[in-house]
Structures are given as structure tokens and as C-alpha cells.
Amino acid sequence: MPDRTRQDYVLSFYRVRQALGLLGLVFPVLLLLGGWLENARVQPSISDYYHTTLRDIYVGTLFAIGIFLVSYKGHVRENGERLSDNLAATLAGVGAFGLAVFPNQVVPGTKNIFEFFLGEYAKWGHFVAAVLFLGAMAYLSLVKFARSGKPARRRIYRLCGWAILLFGGAATLFSILRAWTSLGWSDTIESSGIIFWFEALGIWAFGISWLTKGQADIALLRGLEKIRLRRRH
Numbered sequence: 131m132p133d134r135t136r137q138d139y140v141l142s143f144y145r146v147r148q149a150l151g152l153l154g155l156v157f158p159v160l161l162l163l164g165g166w167l168e169n170a171r172v173q174p175s176i177s178d179y180y181h182t183t184l185r186d187i188y189v190g191t192l193f194a195i196g197i198f199l200v201s202y203k204g205h206v207r208e209n210g211e212r213l214s215d216n217l218a219a220t221l222a223g224v225g226a227f228g229l230a231v232f233p234n235q236v237v238p239g240t241k242n243i244f245e246f247f248l249g250e251y252a253k254w255g256h257f258v259a260a261v262l263f264l265g266a267m268a269y270l271s272l273v274k275f276a277r278s279g280k281p282a283r284r285r286i287y288r289l290c291g292w293a294i295l296l297f298g299g300a301a302t303l304f305s306i307l308r309a310w311t312s313l314g315w316s317d318t319i320e321s322s323g324i325i326f327w328f329e330a331l332g333i334w335a336f337g338i339s340w341l342t343k344g345q346a347d348i349a350l351l352r353g354l355e356k357i358r359l360r361r362r363h
Contacts, residue, residue, distance in 0.1 A: 143204075144344050146198055146201070146202050147340045147341070147343045147344035148340075148341065148344045149194075149198050150195060150198050150199070150202075150336075150337070150340040151337045151338070151339075151340035151341030151342075151343075151344060152337065152341070153191060153194060153195050153198070153337070154195070154333050154334065154336045154337025154338075154340060155334060155337040155338075155341075157176075157191050157195075157333055157337075158176060158326075158329070158330035158333055158334065160184075160187055160191070161173070161176060161179045161184055161187065161188065162330075164179075164184045164187060165179065165182070165184065168182065168183060168184070172323050172326055173326060174308070174319065174320040174321075174323060174325055174326060175234065175301070175305060175308075175325035175326050175329060176188070176325075176326055176329040176330065176333070177229065177233070177234035177256065177305070177329075178234065178235075178326075180233050180234065181233070181235075188230070189230045189231075192226045192227070192229050192230035193226070193227065193230050195223075195226045196223040196224070196225075196226035196227045196230070197223070198223075199219045199220065199222045199223030199226060200219065200220045200223035200224070202215065202216065202219040202220075202223075203215065203216050204216055204218075204219060204274070211273075213269065215270070215274055218266050218269050218270050218274060219266070219270065221262055221265075221266040222262070222263050222266035222267050222270070224259075224262060225259045225260070225261075225262035225263025225264070225265075225266060226259075226263055227259075228255060228256065228258065228259025228260075228262065228263070229256060229259045229260060229263060232252055232253065232255035232256035232259055233252060233253060233256060234253055234256045234257075234305060234309075235253050235309060253309060257302060257305065257306060257309075260298070260301075260302050260305075261302060264294055264295065264298035264299070264302070264332065267294050267336050267339075268291045268292075268294040268295045268298070269291075270291075270339075271287045271288070271290045271291030271294060271335075271336075271339045272287070272288055272291035272292070275287040275291075275339060275342075275343050276288050276291070283342055283343075283345070286338070286339070286342045287339055287342065287343075289335075290335040290336070290338050290339035290342075291335075291339065293331065293332065293335035294332050294335050294336055294339075296332075297328045297329070297331040297332035297335065298328070298329070298332035300328045301325050301328035301329045301332060304319055304324055304325050304328065305325055307319060308320065308325065
């Protein structure tokens with residue numbers, strides 16, 4: 131592959147990774163600020179913004195994340211690896227789409243097509259999508275990103291991957307407990323805002339992981355440019 135073509139290839143990776151990282155960082159902040167401006171309160175979870183006037187931001191951002199993920203190619207699957215970069219990212223993208231279209235709870239008067247056909251079961255589609263998204267993103271950070279790079283970056287990838295699993299898993303668990311109203315924990319969980327902050331921390335870890343991977347691309351681009359200049363001389 132010619133040096134210029136290789137540089138363009140790496141640059142395309144960099145742009146996708148930066149876009150995903152930035153979306154991950156700003157997503158909870160946009161909802162947090164929008165919620166305070168609207169009614170001076172934080173919703174019990176990020177997913178609850180689906181039922182507010184910020185629904186377009188919630189759905190639009192998740193669809194943007196999903197599109198970037200399913201279009202991400204990454205590296206080919208190596209011997210001993212279960213999933214390629216592309217397949218893992220595609221699974222995460224499908225999860226992001228599911229989070230956007232399946233509500234976390236069914237609210238009277240706000241039905242979409244999935245709520246219409248699935249009724250109360252639509253919210254379980256949301257939880258399945260959350261597990262798919264979180265699992266695939268943690269796999270990318272812990273296995274794919276951490277397989278190469280400088281030791282400091284590899285530590286960041288692993289830290290972010292475990293943070294995604296820890297905070298995302300906790301958010302999913304509390305969301306299920308909240309939805310299981312017969313346990314009587316719903317009001318306590320909602321008033322604490324614990325699901326929102328667990329989700330936000332997991333999404334921020336996702337964003338940091340992708341931004342760090344983008345910085346690795348910059349280092350590679352600089353190296354390729356030095357090689358190209360040496361060959362010219």
C-alpha cells in the first residue's frame with residue numbers, strides 16, 4: 131500500500147474514533163444541561179430523556195453513535211480472536227440503535243411502533259440492547275484496543291473497559307430493579323438519580339477509550355509522514 135494511501139486510511143480511522151469519543155463525552159452533558167434548562171431537574175436515567183422534549187437529542191445522538199460504529203472497519207480478525215473489530219463494533223452499533231428505539235419504560239400516550247406491537251415487553255428490548263452495547267464496547271476496549279500500543283494507553287483502555295462493565299452493569303441492574311415495581315424500590319432508585327450517573331460514567335469511559343485510540347492514530351500518522359519524507363530524500 132502506498133504511503134499516502136496508508137495515511138488516508140489511518141486518517142479515516144482517526145476521524146471515526148474522534149467522532150465516537152466526542153459523542154460519548156458530550157452526550158450525558160447535553161441531556162444534563164437540557165434537563166436543567168427545561169425543568170431544573172435530572173431525569174432518573176439517561177434513557178428517561180426519551181420521554182422528554184430532549185427526545186430528539188437522545189435518539190439522534192444514539193443513532194449517530196450507532197452509524198459510526200457499524201461503519202467502523204478496524205483491523206481484521208487475527209488468529210485466536212473470536213470477533214473482528216468490524217463485527218464487535220457492528221454489534222455495539224446495533225445495541226445503540228436498540229437503545230434509541232426501545233423505551234426503557236412504557237409511558238401512556240407516547241407509543242412508538244415497537245411499543246404498539248410489543249406493549250410492556252418493549253422495555254425488555256431496551257435492556258437487551260444495553261447489554262449488547264455495553265458488552266461489545268467493553269470487548270473492544272479490553273481486548274481489541276489493549277492488544278497493542280504504548281503501555282500507558284493500554285492501561286487506559288483496560289481501565290475504560292472495566293469501567294464500562296462496572297458502571298454499565300450497575301446501571302442495567304438498577305434499571306431492572308426499578309422496572310420490577312413489585313419489589314418496591316422504584317421510588318428510591320428514581321429519586322437518587324443513581325442510574326443516570328452510572329450510565330454517564332460508563333458512557334464517558336467509552337468516549338475516553340475512543341479518544342485515546344484516536345491519539346494512537348495521530349502518533350502513527352506522524353510516523354508514516356516521517357517515512358514518506360525520508361523516501362523522498
